[in-house]
Amino acid sequence: MKLLHTSDWHLGQSFFTKSRKAEHQAFLAWLLEQVAAHDIDAVIVAGDIFDTGTPPSYAREMYNQFIVAISQLNCTLVVLGGNHDSVSTLNESKQLVACLNTHVVANVVPSAVSTEVTEDTVRSEPTHTQIIELKNRAGDTGAILCAIPFIRPRDVIQSRAGESGLEKRQALGEAIKQHYHQLYQAALAVREEKQLSVPIIATGHLTALGVSQSDSVRDIYIGSLDGFAADGFPPADYIALGHIHRPQMVAKSEHIRYSGSPIPLSFDELKTTKQVLLVEFDQAERVAITPLEVPRFQPMAVIKGDLSSIESQLKAFDANTHENTPQTKSVWLCIEVELQDYLADLPQRIQTLIEGLSVEQTLEQTLEQSLEQSLEQVVEQTVIPSFEVLQLRRTRNTAKQSLTQTARETLAELTPDDVFAKRLELESFEGEVEQLRLGRIKEQFQQILSEVENPEQGA
Known part of the structure; x- marks a missing residue:
C-alpha cells in the first residue's frame, strides 16, 4: 500500500493581494504526476483545502478538476476539513465526489449532548462515517483509516458555567484524546472482524505540543488548548497531520508527521523545503516514509540590511539560482530595512531602487554578452x-522603541497582533490581579481575531 500525505493547500489564498492560482495549478499538476509515477493507492489531504470559508470560484474549480483527474488514475482521495475550511462548502459536493472514489470528512458531527467528558458521553460522529477502508489499485483493502478532521470544541464537549481556563483545557484535551481512541478501537474491531493484515492510519488537523510554527499559522483552540500531547494519540501505524505549515515529526516519532503546506504561505516559510510524504506499507508493516520535494513555482526572497546592503543583494540576485522556478516570473520580495533614523519616504526610495536596478542590469548584461555573441543569442539568453x-x-530593535517613533510605522508593516500590542503598551497592568486581567484581554482579542479570519469556525 502506497499513500501520499499532504495538507494545507489553502486554495484561493490572496498573498499581499497576489493570487496563488498559478502556483496551485502547477502544484496539483505536479501532484498528479507523482501519483502516476509512484503508483500511489491513496492521497490523504489533512485539512485546509481552501484558505477561507468562501473560496473564489476558480479555487473550487481547481478542487473539482483535481478530483476528476485523480479518479482517472485509479487512486483514492481522502479530504479532511481544516479550521480554514467551510463545512458546508466541502459537504455540498460530498455525495457527488463519492462517485469518483473521493471520501470527504468535513467535520465531526455531534451525536449527543453532554455536560461531562466520559468515555460514554463524548460527542462524536458515528464511527461508520469516519472509519474508511482504503483500497489499493487491485481493489483490495490496503489500510483502515480513522478519518479525523479539525475537531471543533463544540462538537466534542459542552462548556459548563464556572469552569476555569485550566479545566476547559483539560476537558477539551481529554475529549479529543477519547475521540481518537474510540475511532482507533473501532478500526481494530474492523480489522479483527475481517481478519485483515493491514495498517491502521489516523489523521488530524491540530497543533501538537512542541512543533515549530510559521507566521501564517493561527491558533485554533484560542484560550482552550495550547497543543495536543503526542502521547494522546492512539498507537496507529501512521498519523497524518495538518495545520502546521513546516514539515516535521512530532515528539521525535517517525510515524507521527506533519507534511506541511506545498507552497510558502508566508515569507518566513522560505527557509523550509516544501514536500509531500510518500508512506509505504508491506501488509501491516510500515517499510518507508519518503519526502518528495515540491518544486518552487514562484520565485520569492527575503532581503535584509541597510539600504546600501539591500542594493548590493538585489544586484547580485540571480533568478536562475532558484532551482525549479520559472525564469519569466517576477521575484516577490520581502524587504526588511535596518534604519537608525525614521525615513518618511522609505517606500519611494525602495521603489526607485528596484526600478533603477531593472534598467541597469538589463544594460550591463546586454553589453557584456554582445561582445561575444550575436544579438539574437543575447536576446534569447538574457x-x-x-x-x-x-x-x-x-x-524592530530589541530595545523598546518610543511611541513617537513606532507611531510612524505604517499599517502595512504591522500585523493585527502588533497593533493590539502597541495599544496595550499605553495601559498599566501592575500586580497579580491586573496581570490576570491582561491575560483575559489578550485571550478575548485572539478569539475575536480568529472569528474574523475564520468565520466558519466561529459560526
Whole structure:
C-alpha cells in the first residue's frame, strides 16, 4: 500500500493581494504526476483545502478538476476539513465526489449532548462515517483509516458555567484524546472482524505540543488548548497531520508527521523545503516514509540590511539560482530595512531602487554578452529578474522603541497582533490581579481575531 500525505493547500489564498492560482495549478499538476509515477493507492489531504470559508470560484474549480483527474488514475482521495475550511462548502459536493472514489470528512458531527467528558458521553460522529477502508489499485483493502478532521470544541464537549481556563483545557484535551481512541478501537474491531493484515492510519488537523510554527499559522483552540500531547494519540501505524505549515515529526516519532503546506504561505516559510510524504506499507508493516520535494513555482526572497546592503543583494540576485522556478516570473520580495533614523519616504526610495536596478542590469548584461555573441543569442539568453516588493518593513530593535517613533510605522508593516500590542503598551497592568486581567484581554482579542479570519469556525 502506497499513500501520499499532504495538507494545507489553502486554495484561493490572496498573498499581499497576489493570487496563488498559478502556483496551485502547477502544484496539483505536479501532484498528479507523482501519483502516476509512484503508483500511489491513496492521497490523504489533512485539512485546509481552501484558505477561507468562501473560496473564489476558480479555487473550487481547481478542487473539482483535481478530483476528476485523480479518479482517472485509479487512486483514492481522502479530504479532511481544516479550521480554514467551510463545512458546508466541502459537504455540498460530498455525495457527488463519492462517485469518483473521493471520501470527504468535513467535520465531526455531534451525536449527543453532554455536560461531562466520559468515555460514554463524548460527542462524536458515528464511527461508520469516519472509519474508511482504503483500497489499493487491485481493489483490495490496503489500510483502515480513522478519518479525523479539525475537531471543533463544540462538537466534542459542552462548556459548563464556572469552569476555569485550566479545566476547559483539560476537558477539551481529554475529549479529543477519547475521540481518537474510540475511532482507533473501532478500526481494530474492523480489522479483527475481517481478519485483515493491514495498517491502521489516523489523521488530524491540530497543533501538537512542541512543533515549530510559521507566521501564517493561527491558533485554533484560542484560550482552550495550547497543543495536543503526542502521547494522546492512539498507537496507529501512521498519523497524518495538518495545520502546521513546516514539515516535521512530532515528539521525535517517525510515524507521527506533519507534511506541511506545498507552497510558502508566508515569507518566513522560505527557509523550509516544501514536500509531500510518500508512506509505504508491506501488509501491516510500515517499510518507508519518503519526502518528495515540491518544486518552487514562484520565485520569492527575503532581503535584509541597510539600504546600501539591500542594493548590493538585489544586484547580485540571480533568478536562475532558484532551482525549479520559472525564469519569466517576477521575484516577490520581502524587504526588511535596518534604519537608525525614521525615513518618511522609505517606500519611494525602495521603489526607485528596484526600478533603477531593472534598467541597469538589463544594460550591463546586454553589453557584456554582445561582445561575444550575436544579438539574437543575447536576446534569447538574457534573463533579467524583475522584482515586486510585496512586504516592506523596518527591522524592530530589541530595545523598546518610543511611541513617537513606532507611531510612524505604517499599517502595512504591522500585523493585527502588533497593533493590539502597541495599544496595550499605553495601559498599566501592575500586580497579580491586573496581570490576570491582561491575560483575559489578550485571550478575548485572539478569539475575536480568529472569528474574523475564520468565520466558519466561529459560526
